[in-house]
Amino acid sequence: MEGMFYSTQEVWTWWIAIYLFLGGLGGAAVVISIMTNMYYRTHKELILWANISSFIMLSVGSLLLFLHLLHHIAVINVLNPMVLINKPDAWISWGTQFIVWMMVWSMVYTFPYLLESPFWSRMPIVGSILKLFGWAGQLSLKFHKIIGWLAIINAVGTVLYTGLLLQSFPAVALWHNPGVPLLFIVSAFSTAFAFLLLVLYLFIDREEDHVIKVFYERTDVILISVELLIIFVFFHFTTYGLESARHTASLLWENMGWIIGFIGFGLLVPFFIELKGVTTGWKSPAPIVLAAVLVLVGGYLLRHYFMYAGVYERPYPAQHEFAPGGHVELDKLQTQKPVSG
Amino acid sequence: MAAHYAMVIDLNTCVGCNACMAACAMENQTPVWANRWRTYVHDLEVTSGFLEDQIRRRFFPRLCNHCDNPPCMSVCPTGATHKLENGIVMVDDDLCMGCRACAMACPYDARFDVTYDDLKEGETFYGSLHFRTSPSVDKCSFCSHRVMRGLKPACVETCVGYSRMFGDLNDPADPVAKIVASGVAKPLMSHLGTRPNVFYISDLERAT
Numbered sequence: 185m186e187g188m189f190y191s192t193q194e195v196w197t198w199w200i201a202i203y204l205f206l207g208g209l210g211g212a213a214v215v216i217s218i219m220t221n222m223y224y225r226t227h228k229e230l231i232l233w234a235n236i237s238s239f240i241m242l243s244v245g246s247l248l249l250f251l252h253l254l255h256h257i258a259v260i261n262v263l264n265p266m267v268l269i270n271k272p273d274a275w276i277s278w279g280t281q282f283i284v285w286m287m288v289w290s291m292v293y294t295f296p297y298l299l300e301s302p303f304w305s306r307m308p309i310v311g312s313i314l315k316l317f318g319w320a321g322q323l324s325l326k327f328h329k330i331i332g333w334l335a336i337i338n339a340v341g342t343v344l345y346t347g348l349l350l351q352s353f354p355a356v357a358l359w360h361n362p363g364v365p366l367l368f369i370v371s372a373f374s375t376a377f378a379f380l381l382l383v384l385y386l387f388i389d390r391e392e393d394h395v396i397k398v399f400y401e402r403t404d405v406i407l408i409s410v411e412l413l414i415i416f417v418f419f420h421f422t423t424y425g426l427e428s429a430r431h432t433a434s435l436l437w438e439n440m441g442w443i444i445g446f447i448g449f450g451l452l453v454p455f456f457i458e459l460k461g462v463t464t465g466w467k468s469p470a471p472i473v474l475a476a477v478l479v480l481v482g483g484y485l486l487r488h489y490f491m492y493a494g495v496y497e498r499p500y501p502a503q504h505e506f507a508p509g510g511h512v513e514l515d516k517l518q519t520q521k522p523v524s525g
Numbered sequence: 526m527a528a529h530y531a532m533v534i535d536l537n538t539c540v541g542c543n544a545c546m547a548a549c550a551m552e553n554q555t556p557v558w559a560n561r562w563r564t565y566v567h568d569l570e571v572t573s574g575f576l577e578d579q580i581r582r583r584f585f586p587r588l589c590n591h592c593d594n595p596p597c598m599s600v601c602p603t604g605a606t607h608k609l610e611n612g613i614v615m616v617d618d619d620l621c622m623g624c625r626a627c628a629m630a631c632p633y634d635a636r637f638d639v640t641y642d643d644l645k646e647g648e649t650f651y652g653s654l655h656f657r658t659s660p661s662v663d664k665c666s667f668c669s670h671r672v673m674r675g676l677k678p679a680c681v682e683t684c685v686g687y688s689r690m691f692g693d694l695n696d697p698a699d700p701v702a703k704i705v706a707s708g709v710a711k712p713l714m715s716h717l718g719t720r721p722n723v724f725y726i727s728d729l730e731r732a733t
């Protein structure tokens with residue numbers, strides 16, 4: 185019937201990218217660390233580092249989301265577990281519950297190790313509080329595997345949610361496809377392996393962890409290659425796909441931050457560093473540490489550009505284009521072309 | 526059978542007077558000081574598919590389309606966004622936490638913020654009649670409070686060009702139902718599967 189307008193949004197920006205990044209990273213770190221501890225090598229320190237960091241990450245991410253709510257008190261409506269019965273179709277309902285219960289069960293799983301840890305038990309005030317809950321540690325150990333699996337299930341849900349959230353927005357071709365959850369899951373696990381490698385190299389640094397480090401590096405190389413393949417699929421999809429996807433292509437594939445920052449330094453460079461690490465090896469841990477940092481930065485950049493490059497197609501300009509203070513790169517994003525209808 | 530409300534907008538007769546915007550703003554107390562409206566009339570230049578060198582001026586009113594398959598409702602985690610039996614999609618501002626997932630999901634960009642600051646500003650702007658108490662995401666409600674009393678939405682009531690028509694799709698005798706059934710009025714972006722209940726009569730088809 186009429187010409188169409190193409191524009192991005194200004195509602196969910198960098199802070200949602202951080203939320204999605206920390207959610208995916210934190211969730212995947214819980215899965216990997218508990219799996220490692222239960223089925224590969226018992227490693228209490230890794231559990232402490234991974235699960236406490238994950239708790240902090242999810243708290244920061246959720247706080248960012250909370251601060252950006254328009255009506256803070258009403259958040260109680262999604263914290264209530266009944267939300268899964270009342271609104272099972274909304275991914276935010278599932279995501280909120282997954283995040284809350286992942287945080288709870290991963291901390292319950294970690295608790296016995298927290299009690300044993302000299303660092304925490306000797307800490308003033310915290311140490312004395314922990315002593316009061318010795319019984320809780322015993323109880324947790326009694327059901328440790330079940331609790332571990334409860335944490336894992338909720339953590340997998342959290343990782344999945346970060347991708348499915350974007351998929352539920354039908355007007356944006358870049359987001360509304362099953363490639364997004366897949367990409368975000370692979371990226372989340374890749375960043376989590378990178379984060380745990382950093383922990384193992386920089387903070388725990390034990391000789392006997394060599395086997396875990398090698399396993400993590402190998403898995404990360406595989407994950408980065410899968411991520412590169414998915415990115416190629418997105419390149420094809422955006423370049424030759426629907427009109428709004430093609431507008432996304434002009435935002436992504438002409439952007440040096442995306443090409444050099446994310447694909448170059450966030451994927452290719454760490455891929456080759458880690459590949460050399462698992463094939464011929466490095467004399468010092470420095471290159472792997474560098475690769476892990478790059479993977480983490482890349483993980484954020486992926487979500488950052490994904491949020492900014494989601495292009496909507498509409499029969500009129502977007503609200504932020506005519507709202508005061510709103511801006512739009514008209515020459516880039518707005519086209520009017522005759523279409524039949 | 527319950528009513529199923531819909532709106533037809535004739536782009537040939539909209540004169541761009543913006544009376545509908547003003548009527549809606551007063552009726553629903555939208556934060557006009559921040560240029561946020563439940564309905565907005567765009568002043569656009571468009572070209573015809575057949576006569577590409579001919580540029581036409583188009584006044585294009587936009588509002589919530591009260592979709593029958595509303596993506597804004599399925600993403601809403603609190604249940605604030607819900608659909609009434611009569612087809613009107615509503616936001617319960619007490620339940621809404623303002624996560625804006627609905628605004629992201631709406632293909633028609635029909636939703637906007639009402640913030641804590643807007644509530645304060647509203648007290649000054651709308652004076653003692655101000656009724657908003659909660660910040661939330663807001664959008665057109667087809668003036669459901671008027672429709673329940675047998676009245677038309679404020680924008681329809683005030684439209685000088687008779688561009689906006691409101692009616693019941695379940696009543697075959699209703700002029701709106703007849704126009705929609707005739708196929709002359711079409712929904713926006715129906716390929717998305719949202720099944721909108723706002724239909725537009727094209728000005729270009731009349732022109733060519």
Ligand code: SF4
Pocket residue numbers: 588589590591592595596597598614630631632633634635636664719
């Ligand atoms: S137009 Fe947007 S806000 Fe209105 S019902 Fe459809 S999706 Fe929801």
Ligand code: SF4
Pocket residue numbers: 597600601602603604605606616620621622623624625626627628661662
């Ligand atoms: S902003 Fe309100 S109405 Fe919209 S999805 Fe969130 S809770 Fe629901």
